[in-house]
Amino acid sequence: MVRSSRTTPKVVVILGGPSAEREVSLSSGHECAAALREAGYDVAEVDAGRDLSARLQEIAPDVVFNALHGRWGEDGCVQGLLEWLQLPYTHSGVLASALAMDKEKTKAAYRAVGLPVVESVLAHKADVSAAHVMVPPYVVKPYNEGSSVGVYLVQDATNAPPQLSDDMPDLVMVEAFAPGRELTTTVMGDRALTVTDILTDGWYDYDAKYKPGGSRHVVPADIPQEIFDACMEYALRAHQVLGCRGLSRTDFRWDEARGLDGLILLETNTQPGMTPTSLSPEQAQVVGITFPELCRWMVEDASCNR
Helix, strand or coil, rough: CCEEEEEEEEEEEEEEECCCCCHHHHHHHHHHHHHHHCCEEEEEEECCCCHHHHHHHCCCEEEECCCCCCCCCCCCHHHHEEEEEEEECCCCHHHHHHHHHHHHHHHHHHHHHHCCCCCCCEEEEEHHHHCCCCCCEEEEEEECCCCCCEEEEECCCCCCCCCCCCCCCCCCEEEEEEEEEEEEEEECEEEEEEEEEECCCCCCCCCHHHHCCCCCCEECCCHHHHHHHHHHHHHHHHHHHHCCCCCEECCCCCHHHHHHHHHCCCCCCCCCCCCCHHHHHHHHHCCCHHHHHHHHHHHHHCCCCC
16 A cells, blocks of 8 residues: 655656567556546656666655566566665566566466466577477467567478577577467456457467557457356466466466367466556456556555565
8 A cells, every 4th residue: 555645646657668568668658657647646757777776766756656568677677676765566576577477487386276288398599490399389489578579380390490580588488389269367456357358360469469450359258157267267376376466467278179178378467568459457447447547556556575
């Protein structure tokens, strides 16, 4: 809970930053800042550069709204800085952020509580480009990025191994391809909100996530009640086992031909997108929580020692 001696609490929205998801973060941050002003807060926006610590100490906010995405902003780094400065902040803390950003460690946590995942291995980029390290179909992606940044789909053994771009990390995740529908569920505190069925004409990649018209959302998802309930339960369990706070969103693939056995977890996002096309604000809206109300709740939930 945010407590301030000021008549109007001062909120700094940190956005942008140096990650591969900078543009998405700028969009998220601007949207959140506007919503917080509408909700009655005194809001400043700070692009997170190397002078972030000095900027925050100069402004001395009552709370920091973390609208960063990707490395440095979502992996525990900036959370550690905010803990050091003793500034209350939104979303998950240091450990949960670091754990959820590392896709292989996330899977280990899922497995520990019986949540279903597909087979995956970590491999060096050069080995992945030289030969198939897993029987296709499989997906190659960074083990510590989000928003479908740098995702390669290898569909058939007759295809050549993927030639990974220079900006891919040396260590990547190779994961068995999970066929089926793309589902997602947001958790707000200790409450799973609803399930969205994400429809695209192709791969649910970066453009499909963030460009207007890139995907279509059916919310609440028109799926069997058993699958809907499982998504809600699994998302809450994932949120809890990773130690998440505030808002998180867990993504699924569901092979409807296999029923409940075809539902698997892909990852948990500790700082879901907050852009006009983002899934979590849309889910909140469907269950009766406006965007300014959602942002206000996140500020009121902010703390240190998360």
